[in-house]
Amino acid sequence: MKRNIVIIGGGPAGLAAAAAAVEAGEKDVLILERDNHLGGILNQCIHNGFGLHTFKEELTGPEYAARFEQRVHELGIEYKLGTMVLSISPEKVVTAVSKEDGLVNIEAKAIILAMGCRERSRGALNIPGFRPAGVFSAGTAQRLVNMEGYMPGKEVVILGSGDIGLIMARRMTFEGAKVHVVAELQPYSGGLKRNIVQCLDDYGIPLKLSHTVTEIHGKERVTGVTISKVDENFKPIPGTEEYYSCDTLLLSVGLLPENELSTGAGVQLSRVTNGPEVNESLMTNIPGVFACGNVLHVHDLVDYVSEEAAAAGRAAAQYVSGDEAQEEGKVITLKPTGGVRYTVPSTIRPEHMADLLTVRFRVGNVYKNCYLSVYFGDERVQHRKKQVMAPGEMEQVILKKADLLNAGFDTVTITIEEE
Numbered sequence: 001m002k003r004n005i006v007i008i009g010g011g012p013a014g015l016a017a018a019a020a021a022v023e024a025g026e027k028d029v030l031i032l033e034r035d036n037h038l039g040g041i042l043n044q045c046i047h048n049g050f051g052l053h054t055f056k057e058e059l060t061g062p063e064y065a066a067r068f069e070q071r072v073h074e075l076g077i078e079y080k081l082g083t084m085v086l087s088i089s090p091e092k093v094v095t096a097v098s099k100e101d102g103l104v105n106i107e108a109k110a111i112i113l114a115m116g117c118r119e120r121s122r123g124a125l126n127i128p129g130f131r132p133a134g135v136f137s138a139g140t141a142q143r144l145v146n147m148e149g150y151m152p153g154k155e156v157v158i159l160g161s162g163d164i165g166l167i168m169a170r171r172m173t174f175e176g177a178k179v180h181v182v183a184e185l186q187p188y189s190g191g192l193k194r195n196i197v198q199c200l201d202d203y204g205i206p207l208k209l210s211h212t213v214t215e216i217h218g219k220e221r222v223t224g225v226t227i228s229k230v231d232e233n234f235k236p237i238p239g240t241e242e243y244y245s246c247d248t249l250l251l252s253v254g255l256l257p258e259n260e261l262s263t264g265a266g267v268q269l270s271r272v273t274n275g276p277e278v279n280e281s282l283m284t285n286i287p288g289v290f291a292c293g294n295v296l297h298v299h300d301l302v303d304y305v306s307e308e309a310a311a312a313g314r315a316a317a318q319y320v321s322g323d324e325a326q327e328e329g330k331v332i333t334l335k336p337t338g339g340v341r342y343t344v345p346s347t348i349r350p351e352h353m354a355d356l357l358t359v360r361f362r363v364g365n366v367y368k369n370c371y372l373s374v375y376f377g378d379e380r381v382q383h384r385k386k387q388v389m390a391p392g393e394m395e396q397v398i399l400k401k402a403d404l405l406n407a408g409f410d411t412v413t414i415t416i417e418e419e
């Protein structure tokens, strides 16, 4: 089978990319989704707070996804559910399996990677203790409560204050559980400020920064956990141990892009994000393979996922139509430094960029009353005062094509400065 654009993943990124590709004039688009419905992780995010930027409304996750699903239906875009993509070859052959079609190989002119991310598990943490029942990742607990109708437990401790951990602290409270504490290894929360206020402060749930779980108690089922304060090297400080009696430990300790398919295809990954390195068109090192959404870098807001994915969809349509001259032209490298951890994209071909390009990134620490600066070569061209920047919130700068065309520099540096 041959297709022009194959999109892997039918979450918000895949849906927005598909709609934008069709709106840009490409009719042969196929979405492959392993789940039995479109919408991705949003189906289990029944809290509100989605779509504030895109629709100026506070939607729940399923409502937000439904708007994009409706667009996919209106545009008559083909999708296959229950279809697991097993591999992608460097020649852009997608191998997928489903009950209906069995094993199929699809030769694609362009591929959009939109597989989302997954949670880090207990195995990545090395917490001592037995392996009793009652230890869940926060996302698994969210699915059990919101989609399957099961309560994971009644007395809860949460490790990790990323957005999923914060949302689940409130969700478990709504369902009648007692959430004793949220412990966070870092000296700051990894979640959005609004989630700390709305999910912990409003319900009197304590957040213990610079703390971690040092022991899980219980043989058959969790009976409690020990939490300790950590020093600046994240080593537990002896004598600071506190015991919390609980039957459930939820882990919200980070998300990782689903990058197995990308790696198999020979896509070059960023060591910081674990997602693909991309240029201004969100194209990877393999011509015609694009990436967007959480598989590219973990986003805080789904609005940015949709925006970024639409750009990937348009770029893929342009690639397939052959409109874009394929020669590289000048390439400018983006250099994240001084607390800026990475940038997406990491390179820019000015001839191929849109009039305005949004560069997104995260910082590695909490910075207060500082400046976000952009340098073209050695010349500082942007210098924006920021009250606060934190790792939990994505930042962005906007670059103009007019400034980069015929530029006499090869590097754009994005950095944080004190003055």
Ligand SMILES: Cc1cc2nc3c(=O)[nH]c(=O)nc-3n(C[C@H](O)[C@H](O)[C@H](O)COP(=O)(O)OP(=O)(O)OC[C@H]3O[C@@H](n4cnc5c(N)ncnc54)[C@H](O)[C@@H]3O)c2cc1C
Pocket: 008, 009, 010, 011, 012, 013, 014, 032, 033, 034, 035, 039, 040, 041, 042, 045, 048, 049, 050, 051, 083, 084, 085, 086, 114, 115, 116, 117, 139, 142, 163, 164, 167, 258, 261, 292, 293, 294, 295, 299, 300, 301, 302, 303, 305
């Ligand atoms: C708990 C939680 C709370 C959140 N709260 C908010 C919030 O309040 N506000 C907000 O704006 N954002 C929030 N977000 C973020 C937002 O949900 C994500 O940014 C967004 O869902 C990412 O979209 P995606 O399409 O990249 O990934 P996903 O939604 O994960 O979709 C990826 C899709 O790819 C499919 N897939 C993966 N591998 C394969 C394969 N091999 N073959 C076929 N299909 C595959 C998956 O089944 C999935 O459907 C939250 C996220 C979580 C997890």
